[in-house]
Amino acid sequence: MFLIHCPHCQEDRPEIEFAYAGEAHIVRPGPEQQDAMSDAEWSEFMFIRDNVRGEHCERWWHANGCNMFFNAVRNTVSDKFIKTYKIGHKRPSASQIQKWKDAANG
Amino acid sequence: MGEYRKSGKGRVDHSEAVRFSFDGKSYEGLRGDTVASALMANGVHLLGRSFKYHRPRGAVGVGFEEPNALVTVRRGKGRMTPNLRATALEIYNGMEVTSQNRWPNLNFDIGAFNNTFSAFFPAGFYNKTFMWPKSFWDKVYEPFIRNMAGLGPAPTEPDPDVYASTYAHCDVLIVGAGPAGLAAAIAASKKDQRVVLVDENTELGGSLLGATGATIDGKPSEAWLAKTIKDLDKAQNVTVMTRTSAIGFYHDNFVALSERLTDHVPSLKPGQSREKLHRMRAGRVILAQGAIERPLVFNGNDRPGVMLASAAQTYINRYGVGVGKNIACFTAHDSAYQAVFDLADSNIRVAAIVDARKELAADILAQAQSRGIDVITNAVISKTGGKNRIKSIEVYSPDTGTKRQVNCDALLMSGGWTPSLHLWSHSKGSIKWDAATKVYLPDQANENCVCIGACNGDFGIKTALNAGSKAAGGRKSYKVEEADFGQGQIFDQLPNYIAPQKTKAFVDFQNDVTDKDIKLAVREGFKSIEHVKRYTTNGMATDQGKTSNLNALEIASKALGKDAPQVGLTTFRPPYTPTTFGAICGYRTDDLFEVTRKTPIDPWAESQGAVFEPVGIWRRAWYFPKPGEDMHAAVARECKATRDSLGIFDASTLGKIEVVGPDAAKFMNIMYTNPWSKLGVGACRYGLMLREDGYIYDDGVVGRLAEDRFHVTTTTGGAPRVYRHMEDYLQTEFPELEVWLTSTTEQWSVIALNGPNARKLIEPFVEGIDLSPESFPHMAVREGKICGVPTRLFRVSFSGELGFEVNVPAHFGKYVWETLFEAGQKYDITPYGTETMHVLRAEKGFIIVGQDTDGTVTPHDAGMSWIVSKKKKDFVGKRSLQRSDLVAEGRKHLIGLLTDDPNVVLEEGAQIVTDPNQPIPMDMLGHVTSSYWSEALGRSIAMALVRDGFNRMDEELYIPMPGGVNHKAKVVKPMFYDPKGERLNVL
Structure with missing residues (x-):
């Protein structure tokens, strides 16, 4: 069972308090954009997800805690959380993720 | 006292006899004995029958790694536990133990004919044989397999025991209390941190319990152990848990610990927990799980009396039990010699030591000779004799071709040592192949976790102690005098003059897998060890291949002509040792299995004799039957009363x-x-x-x-x-x-x-x-x-x-309900449940999401286009409603159905077709979603999702049912009652 750092509560909490909520940084198109999108483009947004081997940006929900959604970078091979951050922050760059990893490894 | 017991020897209490029974016969053991040690003290080695061939088997090991000696313990109604390892099962007065997988009894077992015909039971036998005809599977093959192959019977009564569970936290968790774990605990206890030391055995000590004779810091190892236990007991920051198995290592140092609380006590107090599952989150985990000795794979290696050398050593040193009176040993590792010496020094005759290696260290040979032990090097055992217990071995020297029979009543074997990587692997720590010793060792950690001592490939007491101290931040250098642990050679295959088809050399004792099975799997094209494992079932028994995995790997890689690392290692999965479902469920049984939510008005409904149904996790009143009423009558009455006068319904x-x-x-x-x-x-x-x-x-x-x-x-x-x-x-x-x-x-x-x-x-x-x-x-x-x-x-x-x-x-809620109900008597107020609610809404064509829709129904499909705003720029789902598939013709639409025969209430879920006489498979148009008897209309009504349903108004469709009945029904609008809605406006 993971220990997950909630960026809102600012503490590590056990996984049972959380729910996984899919891939992060998939922005819902606004109404004008939606109208301009082809069915294929809309399907891409709706249904197609990356299946990353390695560092994956994903959404978690602190359902049995503060009730907030937030994002996380997690390695899908080692199952390690690298960093959690609030919704609204930009997708972290590879170099940013590397910095976080370096910091975690001391 | 049994005739094989050595007076005064071992850690058992010679002053306290304990009586128990095995297969109905009473035996005497001593306080501190296991079932296996107590039976062996009485000369009993035959403890069970094997899984597939029903071959007689005795204990191979001395603890939780045991593959063979599985028994059932009964202690009153509902308290029956099968498949317990006799080697790890403490005896108590009045304990009832029975053997398994035999009929009519252990000494004479009908199923043993499987052994005679074993040539017909190779790897993949079940897959190949029980295939055809298909109809035989349920009635013939499966019952046959279940009867003939198997472990102990499953309990048939509810388990009356309570199982506790808790969450716990510590700074350092040490798994295994051998020399490495103990030294780590001592070092950790001196720092300001919470330390937990767990061991699955009854007492601390690990290998020190079995191998005596060393001195640590100038004291005999027993004295050092006693002092260390006392020191740990005194340390306020250390919690020691024995009889506790670390069964699984999960993310972020979360380790499941299963503690056995009552299986060793003669009488149970009411309400006392049998086991307790500790969900432990540790800052750091130190794994000191030790190593397990490997059997040698040779013809007849499964006869009762053949066991690991370290096991025999432990039986004599810990339990004071000689495993025989005239023993032999077959080894490829130096460590077995110390075991033989310990037995010899307890006045047990040693018939011979057979060593598969060509050469042997001079000092070991000298020690053997000084005890007058006959050592035969560069030789193997080509066969063993004896029925329910070993009587003889045949020693074969491949270079000269000479054969020699040696009589013995027990045979010690050692094929080297396998470090226990189970928990390390659960934690996703990587492993590396050590070509020199032909074992896998821990490599990179994935958690804040370290492996020390024998499980890290570091053998010997001094090495383990110092590694333990260092791992916990100590700097102690222990002074130890001990016999050199020595070295060994790994053999994938031992030479034999007997044709392979006439031999039976077991790799996995519990699943009856031989070397031939593994080779056959390779010949049949299985290249990955994961596939070999599944085809042969090697390592898939309850012992998870603790004694067999590396031997299987060695044989498979040799057969494939590859190095072992290229063939791979099977995955270790929790639990490390078999765990009861009780421990996993904990308190969450019966009423607490799933909490039932009840409304504040629920007690009233219960007092009125309501029948309930589960809705989500709620329980809701389904209907309120009056005396003599069935559901149909009650619902018809509730519907009529509501439409005629007044109904009251709990919608909380x-x-x-x-x-x-x-x-x-x-x-x-x-x-x-x-x-x-x-x-x-x-x-x-x-x-x-x-x-x-x-x-x-x-x-x-x-x-x-x-x-x-x-x-x-x-x-x-x-x-x-x-x-x-x-x-x-x-x-x-x-x-x-x-x-x-x-x-x-x-x-x-x-x-x-x-x-x-x-x-x-x-x-x-x-x-x-x-x-x-x-x-x-x-x-x-x-x-x-x-x-x-x-x-x-x-x-x-x-x-x-x-x-x-x-x-x-x-x-x-309840107060207002009761007040209104009382006042409503003059209107003949009638309480109704969810069934009547469903009928009333269906009469009006109102949908139930999840019943009339199934996650693929759009508003248009449900006939509800009117509710979708054309003007709003955005709402969730808007763009998807324009997808080509969602606007396509011929989607399923929600329509009403009226059966030709008004008394027929269709079955919900029944399929709908245009022509019931078409060949099977029929073209299915859709299915009935809701169907009821409508008391208001005096006939049945139904709703259905039907392909192109809106364009089928007044069309006649058929609902074919099993048994050849075809119901005919007409498509109508799903609005059966008061279509104008006038009844809403009653004054």
Whole structure:
């Protein structure tokens, strides 16, 4: 069972308090954009997800805690959380993720 | 005292005899014995029959790694545990132990004919043989396999025991209390940290319990152990847990510890927990699991009396039991010599030591010779003799071709050592192949975790102690005098002059897998060890291949002509040792298995004899039968009473969400298909919610209480997911909206009153609300008081009758219900349950989300295009509704069905076709979603999802049923009763 750092509560909490909520940084198109999108483009947004081997940006929900959604970078091979951050922050760059990893490894 | 017991020897209490029974016969052991040690003290080696061939088997090991000696313990009603390892099972007075997998008895077993015909039972036998004909599987093959192959019988009665569980935390968790673990605990105890030391055995000590004779810091190892245990006991920051198996190592140093509390005590106190599962989160984990000795794979290596050398050594040193009176040993590792010496020094005759290696260290040979032991090097055992216990071995020297028979009553074997990597591998620590010793060793850690001692490939007491101290931050260098652990050679195959088809050399004792099975799997094309494992079942028994995995790997890699690392290692999975379901369930059984939610009005319904049904995790009153009534009669009466006069229904389970804030209407516009901006304060509207993919997700009536406040209702089962769906969009897509969401499902009791007399009933009880139709029309909400308590009063109807939904704070629910019910007697008020509610709504064609829709139904499919706003720029699901597949012709539509025979109530879920005489498989148009007897119409009604249904009005369709009956039905609009809705406006 993971220990997950909630960026809102600012503490590590056990996984049972959380729910996984899919891939992060998939922005819902606004109404004008939606109208301009082809069915294929809309399907891409709706249904197609990356299946990353390695560092994956994903959404978690602190359902049995503060009730907030937030994002996380997690390695899908080692199952390690690298960093959690609030919704609204930009997708972290590879170099940013590397910095976080370096910091975690001391 | 048994004739094989050595007086005064071992850690057992020679002054306290313990009586127990095995297969009905009474035996005497000593306090501290296991079932296996006590039986061996009495000369009993035959402990069970093997899984597939029913071969007689004895104990191979001395602890939890044991593959063979599985037994069943019975201790009264419901307390029967099969498949326990006799080698790790402490005896107590009155204990009843039975052997398994034999009939009629252990000494004479009919199933042993499997052994005679074993040539017909190779790897993959079941897969190949029990294939054809298919109809034989259920009735012939499966029962046969279940009877003949197997472990102990499963218990048939409920388990009366209590199983405790807890969460726990520590700074350092040490798994294994051998020299490495003990030294780590001592070092850790000196720091300011919480330390937990666990060991699955009865007492601490690990290998020190079995191998005596060393001195540590100038003391005999027993004395050092005793002092160390005392020191740890005194240390305030150390918790020592024995009889506790670390069964699984999960993410972030989360380790499951299963503690056995009562299996070793003679009498049970009521309510006492049998086991306790500790869910331990540790800052750091130190694994000191040790190593397990490897058997040698040779013809006849499974005869009772053949066991690991270290096991025999432990039986003599820990239990004071000689495993024989005239033993032999077959080894490829130096460590076995020490075991033989320990037995020899206890006056047990040693017939011979057979060493597969060509050369042997001179000092070991000298020690053997000084004891007068005959050592035969460069030789193997080609066969063993004896039926239910070994009587002889045949020693074969491949270089000279000479054979020699040696009599013995026990045979020690050693093929080297396998470090225990189980928990390390659970934690996803990587492993590396050590070519020199031909074992896998821990490599890179994936958690804050370290492996020390023998499980890290560091053998010997001194090495282990120093590694333990260092791992816990200590710097102690222990002074140890001990016999050199020595070295060994790994053999994938031992030479034999006997043709392979006439030999049987076991690799996995518990699953009866031989070297030939593994080679056969390779010949048949299995290249990965994971596939070899599944085909042969090697390592898949309850011992998870603790003694067999590396031998299997060695044989498979040799057969494949590859190095072992290229063939791989099978995955270790929790639990490390078999664990009871009780320990895993803990307190969550019976009533606590799944919590049942009940409404505040539930006790009233129960007192009225309601029949309940589960809806989501709620229990709801289904119907209220009067004496002599079945469900059909009760529902017909409830429906009629409601339509004729007045029905009362507990709707408290409806999901409720309070949507509040300056942007509440904007948010509602996004979440629902229909518009909300112009909904007046005090008005209600039915809302339909889609997922982003355009399919119906939920529905419910929403009341606007203020410009910035909506009282949203959801379906009973949908409340949590609708709330999550709303929170998700609010937080992640529309964070700029000033809206707050609160789940209020359990804050309100909801009493639905339906029927022409509904208004008359509540009028005298309502304060502050004008109930006249002009000021309180259908689909309106008002706040005021009812029966003296605050209410949100909705005028809504899910039945088509004049209806009110009385919302009161939850704890007033029962009071208001009882007050109204009492006053309603003059209107013959009738309580009804969910079944009547369903009938009444179906008569009106109202959908139930999840019954009439299934996650692939659009508003248009459900005949509800009217509720999808054409003007709104955006709502969840809008764009998807334009997808080509969702606007295509020929989708399934929700329609009504009227059967030709009005008395036929169709089965929900029944398939619908145009022509029942077409060949099978028929072209299925859809299925019946809702179907009831309508008392109001005096006939049956149904709703169905049917392909192109809107274009099939008045068409006749068929519903073929099993048994050849074809029901005929006509497609109609799903509105069966009062289509104009006049009954809503009864004055």
